[in-house]
Amino acid sequence: NVDRTRRLPAAGHRQAAAACLLIFSLFFHATYADIPAGAVGSTDAPHRRFEYKYSFKGPHLAQSDGTIPFWVHTGNAIPSSDQIRITTSLKSQRGSVWTKNKMNFANWEAEVTFRVSGRGRMGADGLAIWFTSGQGLEGPVYGAADSWNGVGIFFDSFDNDGKKNNPAIIVVGNNGKLIYDHQNDGSTQALATCLRDFRNKPYPIRAKVTYYKKSLTVMINNGFTPDRNDYELCAKIDNMVIPYEGYFGISAATGGVADDHDVLSFLLFSLTEPGQQPAEIPTEEKEKYRAEFENFQQELDKKKEAFQKEHPDVQGEPVEELYESVNDREIRQIFEGQSQIHLEIKQLHRQLAVILDEQRRYVTVVSDEIIKQGAQGQPGQVPGKDLDMIINTQQEVLRTLNELRNSFAESLRQVGSLQHQGNAAGTYETVQHINDIKEHLHIVKRNVEHLIQHLLMIEKVKCPELPPMPSCLSTVHFVVFMVIQSILFIGYVIYRSQQEAAAKKFF
Helix, strand or coil, rough: CCCCCCCCHHHHHHHHHHHHHHHHHHHHHHHHHCCCCCCCCCCCCCCCEEEECCEEEEECCCCCCCCCCCEEEEEEEEEECCEEEEECCCCCCCCEECCCCCCCCCCEEEEEEEECCCCCCCCCCCCEEEECCCCCCCCCCCCCCCEEEEEEEECCHHHHHHHHCCEEEEEEEECCCCCCCCCCCCCCCEEEEEEECCCCCCCEEEEEEEEECCCCEEEEECCEEEEEEEEEEEEECCCCCCCCCEEEEEECCCCCCEEEEEEEEEEEEEEEEECCCCCCCCHHHHHHHHHHHHHHHHHHHHHHHHHCCCCCCHCCCCCHHCCHHHHHHHHHHHHHHHHHHHHHHHHHHHHHHHHHHHHHHHHHHHHHHHHHHHHHHHCCCCHHHHHHHHHHHHHHHHHHHHHHHHHHHHHHHHHHHHHHHHHCCCCCHHHHEEEEHHHHHHHHHHHHHHHHHHHHHHHHHCCCCCCCCCCHHHHHHHHHHHHHHHHHHHHHHHHHHHHHHHHHCCC
């Protein structure tokens, strides 16, 4: 937009021209702050008007009956107060949300905020943003219908063709006659593609899709920073013709591998070219909306007064503090699970202490019996070499039990430190502590297996006949039973912690 080849005749005016050029560039950048690069061909930015009938966002996204104003959800989609979970991290799930009314703007811009998160290294299948002439409520293409008439922006997580080019963002247009090519991840039909990893990011992913003057532009915020305006160009398609009227939709699907697909907001803006007046709302519709707003405001004031009379102790407190946010709920669930693990590990620690005491008494009795037999020199007893082997094996078992006890104590310390951190710890630190606890439990498991091997060696040795004490064989069986029970209990604790971590994603 600036002719950089123009030259000033006087050298003394070059600095002034450079200063003017710098000021003009800054003004140009500020003017286009809200418009994607390359999406606008004129010198002025288009007028943006927010269209609430084609948008949704928190914190009061869903109504009390589970519906979304001006939107319809199908399949496995679960609306909540602050997000819509299109699919949960379960196999073979499909869900979608679509606008109830058709949109008839020639130029528009959609801003979508979402998260794609999963426990595995790979995810499936992906999420799609739609603008089609009809509602594709259910189908095989990321949870929506195939052979659509319009455009779809696909956030593909799974590598179907094995070319190691996923996760990827794919733009596919359709005139209602094409069948989506799943086997090749739509690469044979893609109008544009960019490789972006949008799974398990610290901040939500933001996609800005702009259709202006028959040019479709896709901008992506990669979710690494909290800056909402940190967009980068993903794809741009010129001379693209899409239906003038249509529905907006978001869909997602899972396969053999599963991810959580959560949509936090969908904001639509109609764009009007510079010099053109935006479409005015009819006077009758304005009066209708004004009357509805006044009635709603009066009912809200009455409910506020009634609530303050019924709850005088919460007057003056912000309303947001009375409700639990998503982050608070997840942290609470994590702490409840860690508390349960802490109690179960303490119980296991006490049982291990009892086994350790019994083992020490057993070693003491056997040692006293060896000393007694050595002093008396009784014939017919077990040779001293076998008794020494028994003593050495029992001492090895005793050392292994001590290591187990120390491992349990370290696990208790890790869980206790995690619980005392509270809200001061971030998500990354919480995950690190959980991984440390799992590592200690794996160490315990290996020590228990080592202990079982030593106990099997004891069974091969004939124990001396000690009338005051029970047979050595019954004690070995008891120790083996307790060790196996401990292994099963540790496995149950790990399994339960994983189930509680997975269950939190349903809320």
